[in-house]
Amino acid sequence: MVDATTRFFEDLDRRGYEPLLAKTSGTVRFDLHEGAQTRHWLLAIDHGRLDVTQEDREADTVIGASPVLFDDIADGREHGLAALLRGDMTVTGDARLVVQVERIFPGSPDARGPRRRFAGEVH
Amino acid sequence: MGQGNTVRILDGNTFVVCEDTGDIEATPSEPTGLFSIDTRFLSTWVLSVNGERLNSLSYDDLQYFESRFFLVPGMATHYVDAKLSIIRERVVGGSFREQLTILNHDEKAVDLEVRMDAASDFADLFQVKDEILNKKGEIYTEVEADKLRLGYRRGNFRRETIISSSVSARYDSRGFAYTIHLEPNQQWEATIDVQTRAVGPGDRDLRMGLRAHGGERLALQHDLEQWIADAPKVNSEHGRVASTYRRSLIDLAALRFSPLSLGGATLPAAGLPWFMTMFGRDSILTCLQTLPFTPQLSKTTLRILASLQGSRFDDFRDEDPGRILHEMRYGETAAFEEQPHSPYYGSVDATPLFVVLLDEYERWTGDVALVKELEQESRAALRWIDSYADLIGNGYIWYERRNTETGLENQCWKDSWDSISYSDGTLPPFPRATCEVQGYAYDAKVRGARMAREFWGDPEFAAQLEREAAELKERFNRDWWVADGGYYALALDPDGRQCDVLSSNIGHLLWSGIVLPERAEQIAQHLVGPRLFSGWGVRTLAEGETRYNPIGYHNGTIWPFDNSFIAWGLRRYGFGEEAATIANGILDAATYFDGRLPEAFGGYPRELTKFPVEYPTACSPQAWSTGTPLLLLRTMLGLEPHEGHLAVEPRLPVGMGRIEVLDIPGRWGRVDAFARGRLDLHSLAD
Known part of the structure; x- marks a missing residue:
């Protein structure tokens, strides 16, 4: 069974384009540390076009987290900005990229969303 | 405090x-x-x-x-x-x-x-x-x-x-x-x-060295001097207007705030000391007030709010796709999700007002590039109005918090628990819809249509928005009109029943343009009539209503910012004297606070107290109170961008003397405006 992190990045790579990042360009490297091991995901954004690799290359922004936390962020059970404020997720480099990229992570799987009073859910 | x-x-x-x-x-x-x-x-x-x-x-x-x-x-x-x-x-x-x-x-x-x-x-x-x-x-x-x-x-x-x-x-x-x-x-x-x-x-420091200013005393001093030098100059025959303006300008400088994600650019925070952070509603309304004087604040505000626009459903944060945030916080309770402000989205007015500000900003500055840059976010905001905000499915913006523990009950500017009531004083169930927000939605559609036609190259979307705006106006004027009172209801409950109290919110409806022209006179008369107008300003809730209390936070006090938008609305419908009456009262009140208007003051009649009684826990300086004298100046001088020029059509009270505003920035470069007080307000007050 593939973990949520892998699913998240593979999905981004497959889509190849994210409208929420249409004005964004830059590279973000995710360093997922566990003990002495670090897994890398490199997300290159060019006006919304996405390219995902697992390279350990220099990037404009580097985000650090544990694999467990990142898995939870990748499937919406944890919130990236709150994790950042807690110090559980770290950022070096251009902070603006983090705020932009954070928006493409999914919401909570348990979210009900707004509900129409008479007609059920809005969405 | x-x-x-x-x-x-x-x-x-x-x-x-x-x-x-x-x-x-x-x-x-x-x-x-x-x-x-x-x-x-x-x-x-x-x-x-x-x-x-x-x-x-x-x-x-x-x-x-x-x-x-x-x-x-x-x-x-x-x-x-x-x-x-x-x-x-x-x-x-x-x-x-x-x-x-x-x-x-x-x-x-x-x-x-x-x-x-x-x-x-x-x-x-x-x-x-x-x-x-x-x-x-x-x-x-x-x-x-x-x-x-x-x-x-x-x-x-x-x-x-x-x-x-x-x-x-x-x-x-x-x-x-x-x-x-x-x-x-x-x-x-x-x-x-x-x-x-x-x-x-x-x-490493979480803030990574990002600062609003240079940090050192000399850099701060220089920054403040530059800020004042860049803004228009105001001279007045009577010193009070000029000194109130100067006080406001300095306080606005103090209230600038640089969020982590904006690389040092600033936007107005809501208020000192407890609200030195981003608020969607407060930041946008302050920008609307100050656009003729400090347009750069609007640009950064629009950009930062766009960059944090909702993108998914999050019940804890009351987030929906397209929704503009309410409040961002950086402390422990936000970090550990004991409070939802990371950011929290529980406001229903910030989203339509985002579109309103973008259009108004372009009308002043001619910055088409920003309108194009924020097309996607504007479309998402307009979509939110018709989809996730319409909780009843009848074409209005409603609110009902999904975060029932730490979310906000009332998601309009009158956000205290008892601000929305029926005339018998009882509180309506949820979801609720307040009138001024429907006005903002109408205005957002009208302005969105202009931007779609002129800048986004999408005349079909423009036509659709105009059609929706016209339908909304018709629907609103049918459902919200309190016929025996001659005004619009404060709110509707989910069964469509009116919260039929007389409130200051009807003034915002004039500003948004949703009021039918034949009803505007009645609205204007209410706003300067004895139940709403105290002599200093318009009360949040009219005297005589069950919940009226001259020091009730949203049930009788006078909010300077509220009055500035009411005055703007009155001028929009041609009620120059009524607008000047309100501007005059608020600017008079400002002199009792050394030019620094508080968040709110008591709704007591002016002839009773002789001075404005400050609301006990009001926060000061507060951004939208600080912006108030600037919008009142705009209103009294009738400053309006018109086909690439700045139109000036002063309507000043006699006692105001001569006022000049020099170097007003905009698409015209910089121009001056002059005015002399000619209106005799006494005939109106009697």
Whole structure:
């Protein structure tokens, strides 16, 4: 069974384009540390076009987290900005990229969303 | 909020609230301290000389970022014998710096033990008014040879206060001390530096050096001078208008705030000291007020709100795709999700107002590039209005919080629990829809249509928005009109029943243009009539309503910002005298507060109290109160962008004399506007 992190990045790579990042360009490297091991995901954004690799290359922004936390962020059970404020997720480099990229992570799987009073859910 | 003897200085969201001696001894009722990123970094900061506390002779707020205290040892009755003077000069500019100067006026030499008690409880801003009993993390103190480190740790969440001195001091776990010897007429100086740190792993600061300003005193001074030089000049025959304008301009400079994600650009925070953060509604309304004077604030506000626009469903944060945020916080309770402000989206007006501000900004500046840059976000905002906001499915914006524990019940600007009621005083069930928000939605569609046609190259979308706007206007005028009162209901309940009270919200409807022309006269007469108009301004709720109370937060007080939009609305429908009446009352009130309008003041009749009674816990300066005189100036002078020019059509009361506004920036370059008071308002008031 593939973990949520892998699913998240593979999905981004497959889509190849994210409208929420249409004005964004830059590279973000995710360093997922566990003990002495670090897994890398490199997300290159060019006006919304996405390219995902697992390279350990220099990037404009580097985000650090544990694999467990990142898995939870990748499937919406944890919130990236709150994790950042807690110090559980770290950022070096251009902070603006983090705020932009954070928006493409999914919401909570348990979210009900707004509900129409008479007609059920809005969405 | 203990405004009597507290002194406040700030830079961005770092600020100090202290006693008139400069001391800090925080309690729930006197929440003093050094604060940054929504955390208290000093809760004790007490200076003593030879074991004696000091007394204040005077203090000066030199600028919003610096203050000076003149002190002597001992009790007030001993002043005349004081042989020592102590001067504390402090600056907040990123860090907090205090310069101590001690002068010996005695003919004999003295030996002094100078001590500063220092401690921090690292309270979250949301906790400062409570007894803090059970912080979940651990507070620690590290005494080093050249510094004192106060810290708080909860998991990876770490905040530290680092205190050091230019002159060697003895540090201990409760503060630091100096032993000094002063000859007659000799003086001693030390500079104490207090750094606030949000420590991440690898000891990096979470804020990564991003600052609103340069940080140093001279850079701050220069920045303020530049800010004033860039803004239009206002001269008035009677000094009060010019001085109120200048006060507002300086306060606006103080309220600028640089969020982490904007690379140092600034937008207006909501208010000092407790709201030095981004608020969607407050920041947008302040930008609308100040556009003719400081248009650069609008650009950064639009950009930052766009960059944090909702993108998914999150019930805890009341987030939906397309929704514009309500409030962002950086403290412990946000970090650990005990409060939802990371960011919180529970407001229904910020989203349509985002579109309104973008259009208004272009009309003034001609900055088409920004309208194109934010096309996607504007479309998402317009989509939100018709989809996720319409909780009943009948074409209105409704609200009902999904976060039932820490979310906001009332998601309109009148956000206190009892602000929305029926005329018998009972509160309606949820979801609720308030009238002014439907006006904003109408305006957003009309303005969105202009942008779609002129800049986005999408005439079909423009036509669709215009059709929807026309339908909304028709529907609204049918469902919300209180026929026997001749005004619009404050709100609707989910069954379509009207909250049929007379409120200030009807003034916003004029501003948005949703009022049918044949009904505008009735609305205008209500706004300057005796039930709503106190002589100083328009009450939030009319006298005679069940819940009316002259000091009810949203049920009878007068909010200057509310009045500025009402005046703008009156002018839009051609009621220049009524607008001038309100502008005149509010600007008169400002003189009682040295040009600094509070958040709200009492709704008592003017002839009864003779002066405006400040609402007891009002926050000041507050951004949209600070912006109020600027919008009133615009309104009275009738400043309006028109086909690439600035139209000027003054409607000033006689007593206002001559007013000139020089160098108004915009797509026309810079132009001047002149006006002379000619309106006799007495005929209206009688």
